Amino acid sequence: MKILVINPGSTSTKIGVFEDKSPIIEETIRHDKTELSKFNTVIEQLDYRKFAILDLLEQKGVSLNELDAVIGRGGIVKPIEAGTYIVNEALINDLKVYSKEQEHPSTLGGLIAYEIANAIGKPAFIADPVCVDEFEEIARISGLKEIRRKSLLHALNVRASMYKYAESEGKNVNDLNLIVAHLGGGITVAAIKKGRIVDVNNANEGGPFSPERTGSLPSIDVVNMSYSGKYTRSDLLRLFTKEGGVYSYLGTNNIKEVIERVKNGDKVAKEVFDAMCYQIAKEIGGMATVLKGDVEAIIITGGIAYNEEVIQEITKRVSFIAKVVSYPGEFEMEALAFAALRVLKREEDAKIYT
Numbered sequence: 445m446k447i448l449v450i451n452p453g454s455t456s457t458k459i460g461v462f463e464d465k466s467p468i469i470e471e472t473i474r475h476d477k478t479e480l481s482k483f484n485t486v487i488e489q490l491d492y493r494k495f496a497i498l499d500l501l502e503q504k505g506v507s508l509n510e511l512d513a514v515i516g517r518g519g520i521v522k523p524i525e526a527g528t529y530i531v532n533e534a535l536i537n538d539l540k541v542y543s544k545e546q547e548h549p550s551t552l553g554g555l556i557a558y559e560i561a562n563a564i565g566k567p568a569f570i571a572d573p574v575c576v577d578e579f580e581e582i583a584r585i586s587g588l589k590e591i592r593r594k595s596l597l598h599a600l601n602v603r604a605s606m607y608k609y610a611e612s613e614g615k616n617v618n619d620l621n622l623i624v625a626h627l628g629g630g631i632t633v634a635a636i637k638k639g640r641i642v643d644v645n646n647a648n649e650g651g652p653f654s655p656e657r658t659g660s661l662p663s664i665d666v667v668n669m670s671y672s673g674k675y676t677r678s679d680l681l682r683l684f685t686k687e688g689g690v691y692s693y694l695g696t697n698n699i700k701e702v703i704e705r706v707k708n709g710d711k712v713a714k715e716v717f718d719a720m721c722y723q724i725a726k727e728i729g730g731m732a733t734v735l736k737g738d739v740e741a742i743i744i745t746g747g748i749a750y751n752e753e754v755i756q757e758i759t760k761r762v763s764f765i766a767k768v769v770s771y772p773g774e775f776e777m778e779a780l781a782f783a784a785l786r787v788l789k790r791e792e793d794a795k796i797y798t
């Protein structure tokens with residue numbers, strides 16, 4: 445079985461071609477910032493990214509007709525349970541509709557997968573999209589009747605980490621209580637109760653600040669900023685989700701560079717680095733209360749988990765809760781490929797989005 449995997453991020457599109465479980469091509473297409481800034485919306489980037497993928501496949505000598513399926517990292521639609529979904533008209537429609545309210549580059553994963561797969565008469569899928577919602581009802585209550593807390597997270601990598609841990613311990617995921625922190629450009633801290641993600645910070649707008657997002661902010665200051673006349677809606681969304689967090693203080697979202705600055709005695713960099721670790725640890729502590737302290741392990745994953753100082757700083761504050769395990773990097777490409785493979789091999793049914 446040959447599967448094309450498409451994972452669009454804010455500055456790149458990762459591409460994989462898998463022959464069953466083995467990656468035969470893994471490439472990252474980097475998109476020039478000025479090139480992307482020509483598009484007003486994520487949806488407008490569809491053709492630009494699709495043709496970049498098709499060019500790359502041609503260069504690598506991959507004919508589309510060889511493919512058995514295409515799977516993309518899926519974007520924001522209505523809250524749905526975890527799993528692999530066939531991309532159908534209803535899903536395509538909602539990817540476009542929801543994008544008007546809240547954008548995420550992974551929306552292009554489903555849309556591009558659908559266009560490529562349709563052209564060759566093969567199925568397209570998404571798996572564990574960012575809007576996976578397994579919240580317990582209590583987690584939805586925000587404190588204001590008009591606003592519901594939303595589950596928005598790195599579901600693919602969080603669940604891949606859960607499965608990886610279960611396999612390493614010889615346990616069934618349905619028996620596991622874990623806290624998983626995905627530390628990337630955005631940050632997810634998830635409470636997993638018996639294999640279900642029952643609460644998360646919301647990687648776009650809550651919890652700890654991240655390399656480029658603010659996380660939770662004092663609400664009255666946000667209201668005052670919004671009505672100051674200095675910012676448009678899109679200015680604020682950009683500031684909060686792309687130019688917030690570490691970037692807002694230090695002008696970079698590159699944590700390796702921040703750590704270099706700390707080593708060179710930069711006091712502001714040290715303060716911001718410490719505060720990010722402090723906020724992540726605080727969120728992990730909060731999720732421990734969700735699980736009433738019954739936590740088997742705290743898993744730290746994502747690009748930032750490559751850094752030992754980060755792991756140590758967080759561990760100092762949370763090791764009293766449970767053991768800390770680090771899985772540096774992310775496993776999204778293989779998680780997507782394996783999800784498609786399970787469906788193609790009829791080990792699992794694809795879910796139908798309605």
Ligand SMILES: Nc1ncnc2c1ncn2[C@@H]1O[C@H](COP(=O)(O)OP(=O)(O)O)[C@@H](O)[C@H]1O
Nearest residue numbers: 628629630655697698699700746747748750751
């Ligand atoms: N070796 C490293 N040490 C510290 N930070 C790193 C390292 N490698 C990558 N990062 C950071 O990880 C973040 C990206 O994480 P990643 O999980 O790849 O991305 P995303 O979740 O944004 O797709 C960036 O802020 C980057 O600076």
Ligand SMILES: CCCC(=O)OP(=O)(O)O
Nearest residue numbers: 574596597598630647648
């Ligand atoms: C929107 C939740 C998932 C997320 O933040 O993904 P990225 O870090 O890849 O933008």
